[in-house]
Structures are given as C-alpha cells and as structure tokens.
Amino acid sequence: xxxxxxxxPDTILPLRDVVFETLRKAILTGELKPGERLLxxxxxxxxxxxxxxxxxxxxxxxxxxxxxxxxxxxxxVSRITEKSMHDVLEVRRALDALCVELACERITKExxxxxxxxxxxxxxxxxxxxVKMIATKDVALHDIIVQATGNQRLLNLITNLSEQxxxxxxxxxxxxxxxxxLVDEHRVxxxxxxxxxxxxxxxxxxxxxxxxxQAIIERIRLEK
Amino acid sequence: xxxxxxxxPDTILPLRDVVFETLRKAILTGELKPGERLLxxxxxxxxxxxxxxxxxxxxxxxxxxxxxxxxxxxxxVSRITEKSMHDVLEVRRALDALCVELACERITKExxxxxxxxxxxxxxxxxxxxVKMIATKDVALHDIIVQATGNQRLLNLITNLSEQxxxxxxxxxxxxxxxxxLVDEHRVxxxxxxxxxxxxxxxxxxxxxxxxxQAIIERIRLEK
DNA sequence: AAAAACAATCTTGTATACAAAATACATATA
DNA sequence: TATATGTATTTTGTATACAAGATTGTTTTT
Numbered sequence: 001x002x003x004x005x006x007x008x009p010d011t012i013l014p015l016r017d018v019v020f021e022t023l024r025k026a027i028l029t030g031e032l033k034p035g036e037r038l039l040x041x042x043x044x045x046x047x048x049x050x051x052x053x054x055x056x057x058x059x060x061x062x063x064x065x066x067x068x069x070x071x072x073x074x075x076x077v078s079r080i081t082e083k084s085m086h087d088v089l090e091v092r093r094a095l096d097a098l099c100v101e102l103a104c105e106r107i108t109k110e111x112x113x114x115x116x117x118x119x120x121x122x123x124x125x126x127x128x129x130x131v132k133m134i135a136t137k138d139v140a141l142h143d144i145i146v147q148a149t150g151n152q153r154l155l156n157l158i159t160n161l162s163e164q165x166x167x168x169x170x171x172x173x174x175x176x177x178x179x180x181x182l183v184d185e186h187r188v189x190x191x192x193x194x195x196x197x198x199x200x201x202x203x204x205x206x207x208x209x210x211x212x213x214q215a216i217i218e219r220i221r222l223e224k
Numbered sequence: 225x226x227x228x229x230x231x232x233p234d235t236i237l238p239l240r241d242v243v244f245e246t247l248r249k250a251i252l253t254g255e256l257k258p259g260e261r262l263l264x265x266x267x268x269x270x271x272x273x274x275x276x277x278x279x280x281x282x283x284x285x286x287x288x289x290x291x292x293x294x295x296x297x298x299x300x301v302s303r304i305t306e307k308s309m310h311d312v313l314e315v316r317r318a319l320d321a322l323c324v325e326l327a328c329e330r331i332t333k334e335x336x337x338x339x340x341x342x343x344x345x346x347x348x349x350x351x352x353x354x355v356k357m358i359a360t361k362d363v364a365l366h367d368i369i370v371q372a373t374g375n376q377r378l379l380n381l382i383t384n385l386s387e388q389x390x391x392x393x394x395x396x397x398x399x400x401x402x403x404x405x406l407v408d409e410h411r412v413x414x415x416x417x418x419x420x421x422x423x424x425x426x427x428x429x430x431x432x433x434x435x436x437x438q439a440i441i442e443r444i445r446l447e448k
Numbered sequence: 449a450a451a452a453a454c455a456a457t458c459t460t461g462t463a464t465a466c467a468a469a470a471t472a473c474a475t476a477t478a
Numbered sequence: 479t480a481t482a483t484g485t486a487t488t489t490t491g492t493a494t495a496c497a498a499g500a501t502t503g504t505t506t507t508t
Contacts, residue, residue: 014490049493051494052494053493055460087377088377094318094321154315157315273463275490276461279490296469
C-alpha cells in the first residue's frame with residue numbers, strides 16, 4: 001500500500017495561468033516592449049486560446065503593475081519612467097531594510113548556514129566574472145533573507161517590486177568596478193545578521209539598494 | 225464655446241468595477257464573512273449580471289488579498305489569522321515610518337497647513353468622543369502624509385494594507401483610555417514633520433502602528 | 449484647403465453555451 | 479456497520495456570440 005503519494009500539482013494548470021506566465025515572461029524579458037498594445041484576439045490567435053483566458057491574464061498583469069489598461073481602449077505594457085522606477089526603489093529600499101532587521105531576530109541556524117553558503121557562491125560567481133551567474137546567486141541570497149523573516153506578505157511585496165526592475169537587473173552587475181563593493185556589502189549584511197546587529201544590517205541593505213538605484217536610473221536616462 | 229469640459233468619469237463605469245466595489249465593500253464591512261464561498265452564478269443572480277463581470281471582480285479581489293481561490297473549487301472570503309494580520313501590520317509599520325521620513329523631505333507649505341488642520345480636526349473629534357468621526361479624521365490625516373511623499377506606489381501599497389485591517393479599524397479607537405495617547409502621537413508626528421526631524425517622526429509613526437497592532441491582535445485572539 | 453459629418457472597421461464589455469472537474473448523495477458490497 | 483462504487487448535481491474553465499463604444503478614413507461642405 002502507498003503511504004504518501006504526491007501528485008505533481010501543475011499537471012493541469014489553468015489556461016489563464018499559463019497565459020499569464022507567458023505574457024509576464026514576454027514583458028519582463030522585453031519581448032513585449034513598454035507601450036506595446038495587448039490586443040485580445042491577436043494574442044489569443046498567437047497562443048491558440050480564446051479571448052477569455054487572455055483577458056483574465058491581462059487583468060492579473062494589470063494588478064501586478066506590468067500592464068496598464070484604459071477603459072474601452074484596452075491594455076498596453078506599462079511604460080517605465082524614471083519617476084516610477086524611483087518610486088519602486090524607494091519602497092524596495094525600506095522593505096529590504098525591514099527584511100534584514102527581521103532576519104536578525106528570526107533567522108535559524110540552518111538558514112544562517114545557507115546564507116553563508118550563498119555568500120560564498122556569490123563571491124565565486126564574481127571571481128569568475130559570469131554576469132548571469134552573479135545575478136542568479138544575488139537573487140538566491142536575498143531570497144534566503146526574505147524567507148528568514150517568515151513574513152509571507154513581505155515576501156509577496158518584495159517579489160512584486162523586484163519584478164518591476166527585472167529588465168534592469170544586469171545594469172549594476174555589468175560594471176565590473178562595482179563588484180568588490182557588492183561582495184563587501186553582502187558580507188556585511190551576512191555578518192551583521194549573524195551578530196544580530198540590526199542597525200549595521202539595515203544600513204548595509206539600504207546602501208545596497210541605493211547603489212542599484214543609481215545604476216538603474218542612470219540607465220533609464222540614457223534610454224531617452 | 226466651451227473651453228474645458230470634464231465628464232463625470234464614473235458615468236459608464238464598467239460592470240466589473242461596480243461588482244468589484246460592491247463585493248469589496250461587503251467583505252470589508254463583514255457582510256460577507258471570512259470563509260464564505262463566492263459562487264459565481266449565485267452572486268450574478270443577486271446582482272443582476274452575468275458570470276463574466278463577477279469572475280473578473282473576484283480575480284481582482286484575489287489579487288488584493290481579500291479573497292482566496294482554490295483551482296476548480298472557486299473563491300472564498302480570505303480568513304484572517306493572527307499571523308496574517310501580524311504580517312500585514314509589520315509591513316505597514318515600516319511603510320508608515322518611510323512615509324513620515326519622506327514627508328519630512330518633501331512636504332509643501334500648503335500640505336503642512338492642511339496637516340495642521342487635520343490634527344486639529346482630529347482633536348476636535350476626540351473631544352466629542354465620536355468614534356466614527358475619529359476614524360474618519362485619522363484616515364484623512366494619514367492620507368495627507370502619504371500624499372506628501374509624492375510616491376504613487378507607496379500610496380497604493382499603504383491603501384491596500386489598510387484595507388486588510390479595515391474590519392478592525394475601530395478597535396484601537398473604541399478604548400477611550402487610549403485617546404490622549406493618540407492625540408499626542410499625532411501632534412508629535414505633525415511637529416517633527418514640520419521640523420524635518422526624521423528620526424522623531426519615524427519613531428512616533430512606528431509606535432503609532434505598534435499600538436494599533438496590540439489592540440487588533442488582542443481582538444483577534446478574543447474572536448476564537 | 450480646412451473642418452465637419454458620416455460610415456466602416458476594430459476592439460472591448462457582457463452574456464451565454466458547453467465541457468470538464470469536483471462534490472454530494474445514494475446504493476451496493478464486504 | 480463501514481467502506482467502496484456509481485451517479486447526479488454543482489461549479490468552475492473556456493469558447494463564442496452579440497452589443498456598444500472608439501478609431502480611422504473618406505466624403506461632403508464651407
């Protein structure tokens with residue numbers, strides 16, 4: 001007899017979710033560009049589904065902030081302005097500071113070990129100079145910290161805010177001269193969390209986002 | 225000839241938005257109770273519309289966190305747990321602190337005057353002991369501060385988080401013994417924003433939410 | 449030639465129909 | 479009696495049809 005049997009949960013993912021993920025990815029990777037209109041019939045034909053799941057996916061994307069809709073006119077990919085990105089990063093900075101403070105209080109020994117590992121793996125990626133790997137390891141590291149807060153709502157919000165800056169995630173990594181700074185900042189964050197030193201941790205996290213903000217805003221100005 | 229003509233924007237509000245507002249209000253006021261199922265045909269009959277706008281409204285509510293849906297089973301009003309409320313308030317506390325800090329930097333003279341007025345009106349309501357009025361003036365006061373940050377994203381997030389605790393908004397006001405504290409806290413917040421004293425302002429804002437948290441969590445424990 | 453009026457087309461908003469999955473209840477079986 | 483099985487009902491998921499508003503281009507008028 002079988003004691004426990006777990007079925008793969010996404011065997012029959014609803015179409016609307018498939019469409020949502022597809023469009024989301026297309027927007028984040030820049031395949032669908034800011035300002036581009038999202039026509040329901042057109043997308044439906046392209047993806048081989050009816051308008052209904054397309055509509056539902058578009059609405060979900062709207063709530064996530066990735067698309068903007070005008071009544072009786074339809075949806076378009078949200079335009080990114082310097083102001084909107086600044087707004088996002090300003091909030092993100094505060095929430096990241098909150099994250100590390102809460103992590104100081106609540107992180108477990110296991111998570112702390114994982115965090116140290118993530119730091120090392122990040123340094124390794126930097127040593128290799130592999131930009132894609134650096135980005136991946138950076139996300140992994142921050143993920144561990146958010147998880148350690150145990151706050152689901154905080155996790156959701158940070159995930160969403162990160163999404164808004166996805167297109168620019170390489171900007172602050174590409175500049176090799178910043179690499180040492182990045183490694184140092186991660187180390188400070190890790191050590192201050194280990195020492196339960198909230199003040200140092202939150203200052204480091206704030207600086208960390210500040211640096212990214214600078215790089216991203218610079219990039220947006222260039223796009224004009 | 226007419227130079228400018230502004231049409232009332234909600235003359236032809238889409239049905240889905242009407243339904244959304246209706247359901248939202250019903251949930252916030254407790255007419256629809258946590259755990260209650262939201263059946264599409266049933267709601268459609270009740271509101272005199274088809275399933276389509278109901279579905280779209282439900283999805284929007286889901287993204288706002290007010291309802292939870294299980295695939296192939298449907299939606300129900302989100303259940304409020306002590307943990308989930310704690311998560312919400314923990315984030316809210318940090319964002320409110322951010323708000324007053326940004327307000328210190330960016331508030332205009334006009335907004336500062338409005339804020340002072342709002343403080344006085346709040347005190348007036350407290351003097352009268354009118355709980356409903358106190359709640360209204362409290363919201364108005366905080367609204368001015370969020371507006372003063374000029375950060376649209378922050379405004380959206382705080383609005384959403386406030387929504388999650390709407391049902392409990394009277395809890396910390398009903399207790400008359402807390403009234404003096406509330407008035408004092410508002411005054412400290414106002415004055416420190418005027419003096420551009422970020423530290424004092426953010427500490428006061430944090431305490432302000434902490435007090436609410438205490439009252440609300442207490443209330444939730446009693447409900448069990 | 450410029451502005452207004454009109455018509456054709458496109459696109460969203462809403463309703464409805466049908467398919468598939470989940471649930472509940474009754475019946476059969478050990 | 480407890481468990482399993484089968485069936486009817488309910489409910490969501492998706493497709494499609496139709497109505498109404500928005501857009502565009504053309505024609506008409508001044």
